Amino acid sequence: WFSAEREAMSYDVVIVGAGPAGLAAAIRLKQLCRAADTDLSVCVLEKGAEVGAHVLSGNVFEPRALDELIPKWRQEDAPIRVPVSSDKFWMLTKNKAWTLPSPFDNKGNYVISLSQLVRWMSVKAEELGVEVYPGFAASEILYDENQIVAGVATNDVGIAKDGSKRETFQPGVELRGRITLLAEGCRGSLSENIITNHKLRESGQGQHQTYALGIKEVWEIEEGKHKPGSVVHTVGWPLDMKTYGGSFLYHLDDRQLAIGLVVALNYRNPFLSPYDEFQKFKQHPAIRTLLEGGTVLQYGARTLNEGGFQVR
Ligand SMILES: Cc1cc2nc3c(=O)[nH]c(=O)nc-3n(C[C@H](O)[C@H](O)[C@H](O)COP(=O)(O)OP(=O)(O)OC[C@H]3O[C@@H](n4cnc5c(N)ncnc54)[C@H](O)[C@@H]3O)c2cc1C
Structure with a gap:
């Protein structure tokens, strides 16, 4: 009123x-x-x-919408500088990482900070x-x-x-x-x-919305471990087979790494804590070696829509 x-x-x-x-x-x-x-x-x-x-976002950025909105962004000082250089998909068990064919196609995409872009x-x-x-x-x-x-x-x-x-x-x-x-x-x-x-x-006869929680940290990692534009997604451990979710590791510039875990909020086990799962995830041998010697710069969490129209 x-x-x-x-x-x-x-x-x-x-x-x-x-x-x-x-x-x-x-x-x-x-x-x-x-x-x-x-x-x-x-x-x-x-x-x-x-x-x-x-x-708060990952973020692997697909530039199609920005191409339409500001077609000349590449000639301007847009904070979109790191093209995706490799794209891996791992299935984790407690001690191993198995490489699977990636279900994503990140060719032509960029690793960015969405905060800087906005x-x-x-x-x-x-x-x-x-x-x-x-x-x-x-x-x-x-x-x-x-x-x-x-x-x-x-x-x-x-x-x-x-x-x-x-x-x-x-x-x-x-x-x-x-x-x-x-x-x-x-x-x-x-x-x-x-x-x-x-x-x-x-x-609108809409279905109910479904949500996930994304927890993210930005790390500064050691020079030799940093590969600008490298993108890794994982599924599996520490989440069980009944819990939908997975992790992301995106290498930005300046030795920065965005690392996060997304857990769908329809998990069956009421004792599951997405935050504690994220802590476990960082202890996995394939992840821990990347973070050792590094420092956390920022951290946060945000919900995501899991349902609705999603463009691939
Ligand atoms: C962990 C995580 C990883 C992700 N990774 C990716 C990725 O790699 N690639 C990708 O494409 N997408 C990714 N996403 C999804 C992407 O971040 C969202 O789709 C995108 O941010 C949605 O944009 P938006 O403008 O709708 O909302 P938001 O980005 O959430 O922006 C909403 C803005 O509105 C402001 N606001 C909200 N309520 C009010 C209010 N009442 N008054 C004033 N201001 C208000 C908020 O402060 C915020 O600034 C990720 C999301 C998360 C959480």
């Missing part, structure tokens, strides 16, 4: 989330405006303190006139008197534990939009709210 107490700003399009989806949408809208010699005001809200701060995309969006606001979490959907979505509001700050307003209290801001685009990524809170309230799964 609109509130008289809150400051309000109006846009043609309000986009929630400065991930690849939200920023690509913002850039495309502005490109279409230029082509049609018109203008639409577009803003992107991002809850991370800076764009990219909350983006930072670059955010600059591109701003150059086109998009207003990007990091540090603002959209926490409420605004509806007009006809129950039509009319924007979002950020949350109030400065509220004490008992719900009373502190001296530092500041009401949230309303961002009203003719169109509101939710690009919150997997299991976004506002998106879930809309899906439930408007019964979108039922009305």
Whole structure:
């Protein structure tokens, strides 16, 4: 609902989330405006303190969508510099790694940091006139008197534990939009709210979504072990045959290695801890030797959609 107490700003399009989806949408809208010699005001809200701060991904990057969006990215300073140089697929048992034919085709793909890519995309969006606001979490959907979505509001700050307003209290801001685009990524809170309230799964006869948890670390490893562009995926140990999931090892530049384990959240064993499985995985002889002598630079975890339309 609109509130008289809150400051309000109006846009043609309000986009929630400065991930690849939200920023690509913002850039495309502005490109279409230029082509049609018109203008639409577009803003992107991002809850991370800076764009990219909350983006967590592998990432092996398939450039087809970026080729369409920014065809000249190869001539620009895009942070996409490490082509996939080898692509391996291992089946792990407790002490051995068996090489299998890879079910993936990563020819022409790149090993990148998705956080760096969205930072670059955010600059591109701003150059086109998009207003990007990091540090603002959209926490409420605004509806007009006809129950039509009319924007979002950020949350109030400065509220004490008992719900009373502190001296530092500041009401949230309303961002009203003719169109509101939710690009919150997997299991976004506002998106879930809309899906439930408007019964979108039922009305679209959609199946329920399935999820996995991805745990990832970025390591700096020893020079001699680092092979820029090397991609390895594994299945098997430490997960049992009833648990869907696997690991990834992607060599970036600057001796960096992205290593992670993805575990589907429909695992049967209620005592299974994806975090502990990841710790075990790093002790495997084929993995441990790679990490020995290295240092962890960053770590995090994020859910992934397992269902839905997936392009291969
Ligand atoms: C461990 C892991 C490995 C992966 N590996 C690969 C890979 O190798 N290759 C590949 O193609 N894909 C990979 N993926 C999937 C890929 O990361 C996602 O498909 C992609 O990030 C989705 O982009 P998005 O813009 O929809 O959402 P996200 O990247 O999740 O971005 C959403 C953004 O919205 C912001 N946000 C969310 N809610 C709000 C709110 N209410 N208010 C304000 N801001 C909000 C978030 O902070 C975030 O910045 C991987 C994912 C994980 C977790």
